[in-house]
Amino acid sequence: MLLIQRYMFRIKRYFLRFSLACRKRQKLKRLFRIFLILIVGLLILNIINGVLFSSILFFQENSNEPDYDLDTRPYYQTIEMKKRFDISGNYLIVQNFVQYQSNLTKNADLLALNLHTSIEKLHLSLNHAKVWDGPISLTLYVKGTRASDDIDYASMWLRCNHRLFKVLNIHLVMSATAYERSISNQHHTHSVKYAVSCQNLNYINHTDETDSTPYPSNLLRNIARLGTTPLTVQYILTLDIDIFPASDLFHHLVSFYTQTTTTEQFNRTLYVIPAFEIHIDTVKHSAPLPQNKRELILLWNDNQLQPLQADVCPTCQFLTNYQAWKQEASDDKIIPIFRPHYSQPWQPYYIGPKDVPTFDPRFKSHAHARISQCCETFMNGYDYAVLNNVYLYRLGFLDKSQLPTTELIDDDTSVLLFDQFREDLLKHYTNTTRKC
Template sequence: MAVLSHFRPCTFWKLIVILVLATILLQAWHMMMLFQLESMVKDKSSSGESQNQSFPDKNDTPQGQIQETGESIESLIKKMWEKVTTANVLDKSGSYVVIDNILEESNSKKDHTQDVTIVTQCSSNHLHHLLTLSKTWNGPISVSVFTHDQDTQFAIYTIAYLIACVKNISKQVLFHIAFPVKNSPLPFDLHDFTVSCNDRIDTFQSKSKHLNYAVEGLEYPNNLLRNIATQAAKTSFVFIVDIDTLPSPEMRMSFNVFIKRHKQFMNSSSPIAFVVPSFEVNSQVDVSSIHTKTDLKKVWNDSKVRPFYFELCWKCQRYTDYEQWGLLPDFDFLEIGYFVDWEDPWEPFFIARKSDLPLYDERFKQYGFNRISQVCESYVKGFRFAVLNNAFLLHHGFKVPGNFHSKKEEEQNRNRQLFREFKKELKLKYPMSDRSC
């Protein structure tokens, strides 16, 4: 009995040690297989893909990207102008003419179901951001362009230039146009000035002086533009961002691998928002040096990078929990870092299944509460918010008070009142939901 009683505890602890070692070995094997899977996808995607990223000024066109892609600029301009002059589709308010995919036969006609589309919108004088965005993302992009009056000429010229001269854009980007009924495009002479792929983009884009929110008598319909671009996306997932931001290199590729690993997210009845932490980058920083989370943390520690809207509205972003995100292990693959309970007024940027997303409320125009309206409704609808461990979004330049158009506060106050009414309406729209915002 003495021998038996001594033997059993020893055997028990040996089994525990063996199980612990086996668990460690299985985890190591799992990590190795994930790394190999990631590497295989990188190898398949690396052909012709550049890792350099920057935020070019419109006067600094990266000429290495410029090469004729096929159809002439003049031919593209004629096709688009014909579309504009014959357009008859209005938005639901009847205030805007909408042209979905102004060049149907060009680019992105493939149905990349298992992929992510960047969805964005802008006025014509911000289209130059697509030069770098398309290069960094290296995948499908859907962009809605707001134009009006004589600005339409510059919008059309710019789109034609980008498609005819930039390979990434001709293959990846779908363009859509919206303009006010009361400010319809003005006719122009095709030969007012000529454009070629030898020109820099500022040659003609600088002729357009109109900013998103500062055109007298016009309201910039940001939510309408987002909806147009979202509905036109041909992929299962969408990532709705501002056109002057850049995703981290390889985010698209890493996310696609992540979804293949977690197929339950493709068909889950529980919608989920994959949150991408967003940052502002000091304008003196060479953004092309920020490839990885490790790179980002170095400049973050030097106070050359900070969380998005840090000065303007910290409470709008702080629930991302940047401190926790920075402490996550720096794996080479994408994974969920942690979940966050949504709280007002958090408005994260996130990737989500297109079929799950509620459309934006198009009553919100100009500045304030336009983006959060969709985040709020997503939460009430039942979305969970999962912060991704390695992905990030960069905005060039710190956002500071005072760098906005003169009517910003007036517009924000008006939209604040609309947002209060909007939240009441959500209670009627989702009567079975126990959530409110």
């Protein structure tokens, strides 16, 4: 009996211990739950505080906060060290004013793009940079008594956008008047620093009618070619700043020049790239630009696009034979489809070897500026061939009412100069039967 009582007592004791242990575990569970709730609550509060703090910083952020500080004095020192005047003495030239270099992919240094522009159209070069994966050599023209302001703007703009270019060489040409009145003493002044905000950088046009020096288009073209790098460049495409390459033009041309064919053919042939005008309404409505020849022809059939200078000077592009180009069956391979016999006033845009005759600098904003160079290349022994499936474009139709705004020098002056130019060619190329 006593033995049974002992066993019963032990059982009760074990039961009490088990009950106490369970009660303690429930308390521990409750404490653990409370602890978890506190931790989660603190995390949520931290997240809320972080979001609120970030929002305050975002709304308080100053959009005018500078991206960098620009010291302008080195640019004027560069002008003084590198400046030279052209043969007329009317223009100051600074070769390689600003240079930006980066690594190029294979064959990307085979072709270079040459451009020229006035300061107010400098921003258009971004359209070229988006599609041209090779070197770009650009000549910038500045004139007027506020030329230093324009150079400061150009320096800031280039610094803000240089990463968009693979290889960019900027050359500066300014009127002698601008140099004397605005630039000549700038390198002696104290350093001027601009707090540059790239997002808010805008060009301010400084109209100056006292400097009537004409836009030296052919001089600018020659300076761009002279400053083309790297040395491996073999072929050059020279464009006006408002003529843009198609999105796939660069890679089509690389493919064309690297295919198996004779180098001699490339060295004596200038390959014409048809140029078009896209209606301004198409641009205003943000319609997509044509990405290939098929899409271009669709716009053409819808009267949203036309050959370059169709309303201004149809004969200037007549030998390109746009209708034949349009009807030629599309093929992925880039080939020349016909070879026109040159006659003026044809002035095509073409890509050719970098040693073709230079542009005659006597032609400035003359109607014959490009015609003269096309004429001389023909007399020099070069032939023209029109390529299929590649094209250039301009935004907006040109019409005769816009001619005064193109700053063309009086037609009579242009004709007289061109007559003199042809006489000079006959004296220079005495062993050719070619004429233009």
